[in-house]
Amino acid sequence: MQVNFQGVTADYRIGPIRSKNILQQVDLCLPSHSFTAIVGHTGAGKSSLLKTVNGLLLPKEGSIQVGDQTITSVLQSKDVLKRVRQSVGMVFQFPESQLFAETVEQDICFGPLNFGMPKQEAQKLAKDAITLVGLEETILSSSPFSLSGGQQRRVAIAGVLVMNPDVLVLDEPGAGLDPQGKEEILTLIKNLHETKGITTILVTHDMDDVARYADDVVVMEEGKVITYKPVHTFFDDVEQLKAWSLDLPEPRRFQLRLESETNVKLPNVCLTIEDLVAGLIEVGLA
Ligand SMILES: Nc1ncnc2c1ncn2[C@@H]1O[C@H](COP(=O)(O)OP(=O)(O)O)[C@@H](O)[C@H]1O
Ligand SMILES: [Mg+2]
Numbered sequence: 431m432q433v434n435f436q437g438v439t440a441d442y443r444i445g446p447i448r449s450k451n452i453l454q455q456v457d458l459c460l461p462s463h464s465f466t467a468i469v470g471h472t473g474a475g476k477s478s479l480l481k482t483v484n485g486l487l488l489p490k491e492g493s494i495q496v497g498d499q500t501i502t503s504v505l506q507s508k509d510v511l512k513r514v515r516q517s518v519g520m521v522f523q524f525p526e527s528q529l530f531a532e533t534v535e536q537d538i539c540f541g542p543l544n545f546g547m548p549k550q551e552a553q554k555l556a557k558d559a560i561t562l563v564g565l566e567e568t569i570l571s572s573s574p575f576s577l578s579g580g581q582q583r584r585v586a587i588a589g590v591l592v593m594n595p596d597v598l599v600l601d602e603p604g605a606g607l608d609p610q611g612k613e614e615i616l617t618l619i620k621n622l623h624e625t626k627g628i629t630t631i632l633v634t635h636d637m638d639d640v641a642r643y644a645d646d647v648v649v650m651e652e653g654k655v656i657t658y659k660p661v662h663t664f665f666d667d668v669e670q671l672k673a674w675s676l677d678l679p680e681p682r683r684f685q686l687r688l689e690s691e692t693n694v695k696l697p698n699v700c701l702t703i704e705d706l707v708a709g710l711i712e713v714g715l716a
Contacts (some may be wrong), residue, residue, distance in 0.1 A: 431597050432482060437456075438456040471675070483597065519593055521599065524606065539553060539556050544594055579606070597629045641673070682700060682701060
């Protein structure tokens with residue numbers, strides 16, 4: 431499912447008070463089945479942009495098209511938002527903080543029941559979802575609060591996946607997890623993207639995650655999209671990244687150091703260890 435932002439400007443309102451524009455004229459078209467990372471410094475508007483994808487933040491100007499539904503600034507019909515929320519899965523920062531039910535099963539079933547699904551069907555989907563996130567079915571009868579942080583996060587993600595979303599939006603899904611837990615979650619997301627073709631939008635600070643998991647990168651600054659490129663093109667332009675004070679992924683940093691020390695240029699932009707090994711073999715350094 432495609433997500434198309436057209437001229438999106440948005441602000442926050444608290445009663446009569448309006449903030450300055452948090453999103454400014456965002457034009458961005460993310461094709462069906464794409465995997466896009468959104469990066470940028472704190473306060474750039476990344477989380478706000480994610481919120482517009484399911485209508486949690488409505489645009490002041492412009493529109494967001496999600497599949498064949500269009501979210502606009504005009505009084506939004508409830509039907510549009512309901513349909514959008516059915517197709518967009520939203521994993522917030524620290525999603526485990528929203529677990530609330532007595533059992534994992536009840537927590538995961540909350541969404542489907544809320545959308546009118548019969549209980550038995552919801553329970554069957556909960557089983558599928560818990561397996562999908564790599565947990566045992568027996569955990570369904572546990573209290574979510576008895577689980578480890580990593581397990582809680584998986585349960586929270588299962589509660590989003592159970593709705594079978596066409597678009598999955600994730601805000602720093604690895605934050606606060608140890609490196610292994612983080613890698614497991616992101617590998618899971620990548621696999622889902624590949625097997626189910628879910629259009630995936632991932633906000634992250636970690637350029638190694640961008641390099642490893644995403645196909646395209648968006649950079650945001652002061653509420654604007656300042657670039658949108660395939661990852662290889664993006665990490666090729668080292669000077670530009672420096673100008674934006676953005677890091678490089680570890681393998682790419684290693685590549686640049688090696689190239690400057692040996693005066694040998696590797697044939698590709700290396701974003702993973704595998705890229706590096708292939709490059710080194712090709713130039714005869716390994
Ligand atoms: N609920 C809110 N009410 C008012 N201002 C907000 C709210 N949430 C975020 N902001 C402001 O919007 C701007 C963008 O924030 P955010 O989208 O969270 O950026 P990022 O996720 O890139 O760090 C910041 O200036 C932030 O202070
Ligand atoms: Mg944020």
